[in-house]
Amino acid sequence: MARVVESKKACAVNPLKMSQPLGACLAFMGLDACMPVMHGSQGCTSFGLVLLVRHFKEAIPLQTTAMNEVTSILGGYDNIEAALLNIRQRAAPKIVAICSTGLTETKGDDVAGYIATVRKRKPELDDTEIIYVSTPDYVGGFEDGYKHALTAIVQALVQPLPPRANQVTLLPGSHLSPADIDELREIIESFGLTAVVLPDLSGSLDGHIAPDWRGTTLGGSTLDDIRAAGASALTLGVGEQTREAAQALQARTGAPFEIFARLTGLEDNDRLLLRLAQLSGRPVPAKYRRQRSQLLDAMLDGHFYTGGIKVAIAAEPDLLLAVGGLLHDMGAELRCCVSTTPSPAHALLPAEQVLLGDLEDFEAGAADCDLLLTHAHGRQAAARLQKPLLRIGFPVFDRIGNAHRVQVGYRGSMALIFEIANLMIEQIPHHQPGDWPLSPTAQRAAQTATGCEATGASAGCASCSDTPASAGLEQSALTEASA
Incomplete structure (x- = not known):
């Protein structure tokens, strides 16, 4: 905790x-x-x-x-x-x-x-x-406003209806992109269930070219969809910020709810699929069994570059838990965690401390870190510290495609692992095609043991010459990265 x-x-x-x-x-x-x-x-x-x-x-x-x-x-x-x-x-x-x-x-x-x-x-x-x-x-903050709005929508528009055993209400958190919502809807519907998404940014802010302009939102949860939520057999919330709305739905309709603190990573997605299989009476589709196997392989491949690295993250509570939890699963150390507002999600974060502060606090805590993660306003801090920055959260205004970024489910978790690992590979000094790239932890261990200017190898190494690194150094890198 x-x-x-x-x-x-x-x-x-x-x-x-x-x-x-x-x-x-x-x-x-x-x-x-x-x-x-x-x-x-x-x-x-x-x-x-x-x-x-x-x-x-x-x-x-x-x-x-x-x-x-x-x-x-x-x-x-x-x-x-x-x-x-x-x-x-x-x-x-x-x-x-x-x-x-x-x-x-x-x-x-x-x-x-x-x-x-x-x-x-x-x-x-x-x-x-x-x-x-x-x-x-x-x-409060951004996440609190979203949470209260979601509860207000439920209390104003949802009424109890005769239950439908095959209908599920999905309450996505503010940290999910339109593409994340599409991914979760597809997972739910693959079990033969009907998903009522509230609110549905995947219909309004997914980057489509609308056939007309009405001056209002163009897509999303319709009034009929919102009212139909009163008939759902189960409510699934993604992020602790959805708990309040799920409780309001239960009070109005009697529908039980289950909150998934995060759906980025392996274990929580396993739990989601097992819950959907239990509700629908169907086995987990072969498609997701295959994706789970691919995620395991991605975690194996990626941990060589994330194992032991020190990470600084500044984000809203549920996003901090989602991305920070995955990095911890991949062997990274959450050295600096800065968030915006109190939340039950902080109790689940595998870190020593969460500071409710600003990007100045984030920059001070990230001085000895290998990787920075925050929204686009953190780019100046990353430039001053000369550290790699992975942009997450809201706002990200200096990149395009934010609506189509998937970071949930097996597929989204795998994409995020690749994004982080590739960013770390770019930081490896003197890296040449065909070299055995070392994680920052392995580099520090090699420099401590020997004296090579790049990796610390006493003999020729792949970073400084054409001579392959010694077997001992390769084994040391493997052992350190695995640890």
């Missing part, structure tokens, strides 16, 4: 965490024909909009109630009423999802009361579902 320590600095330097309203908006992006709205100033919405556009490289529908100095003091009812009427007239969404910001939370706006009043005054809004979630951005 990792010990959680909170940074006591007076301010954040190069912040790691994103705000609650932004996380809530991401959840609402997974609902079809939805218009997310931030109840706050225009700047709050503009900043979040820019991050979402740069990460997904897509047009993002996001509106604001445009609070100013006067309405911030007198109250935002008129702004909410005007926003709801304008949005309905111009975009005709089926769902309007409102999340608060620090500005309106500090004022104390009774948004739920405002919505009830608007409903009475404006019957033309009767055909529009309105969801509200409280997400002050001065507490």
Whole structure:
């Protein structure tokens, strides 16, 4: 169990965490024909909009109630009423999802009361579902906002229905990409089960070219899909952030739930497939037996380059556990772990300590590490430290294809192992094709024992000459990497 320590600095330097309203908006992006709205100033919405556009490289529908100095003091009812009427007239969404910001939370706006009043005054809004979630951005983080939005969706739209034995509700965490959701849906459906995904970013932010532009989200969980979740025989949540919504579903429909803290790696995917086999009464498809065997081979191949390396990770709690857990399985040491907000996921992380801090804390802790993992705002720290950086999480705005990156299931875990191992191979000094590449741990061991400028070999080695490395050095590298 990792010990959680909170940074006591007076301010954040190069912040790691994103705000609650932004996380809530991401959840609402997974609902079809939805218009997310931030109840706050225009700047709050503009900043979040820019991050979402740069990460997904897509047009993002996001509106604001445009609070100013006067309405911030007198109250935002008129702004909410005007926003709801304008949005309905111009975009005709089926769902309007409102999340608060620090500005309106500090004022104390009774948004739920405002919505009830608007409903009475404006019957033309009767055909529009309105969801509200409280997400002050001065507490919590991105993952918390997503969690609260997911719970609000369940409480507002899901009703109990006669159960269907072959239907499963999937609650994906905010750390899953659209491609991850597609992968999990395919796994569930391969057992003959029907998957209701809530919310479904794979339908709205998967990078497809839409046939039309409505001004709202183009794809995702429809109202019928959301309501159908009331008939599921089982709820599967991916990440501790989904537990609250799964409990809300159980309270409303009676459906049992199971939370998978991570689905990156071997053991948790084994447990998922066995649970689906038990529910469906079918054996695990041969396709996934084959993929499991491929993952085992990938772990064997990759551990030569990850065994013993020191890693620094800065990420939201569930992503930190998913990637950090896989690296620990591959023999890496989680030397520096920085996260954004308290979470039960931290208790499952195989590390000594998790620091709730910022990217300055991350840079200080990563000085003696071999590999850095965080989002794109960590690129300056990696450049200053001259360390390799693997971009994970949100936002990643200096790479394309984020929506299509798979890191769950056997196949996604294997892809992540290859990505990490290949990044480490690039760091091997004087590496030539055909050489026996040593992991950083093996290099340090060789340098300690001998005196070669590259690997420490006393005789000629593959890094410094055409003479092959001695059998003893190769055996030492194998032994060290395996350990």
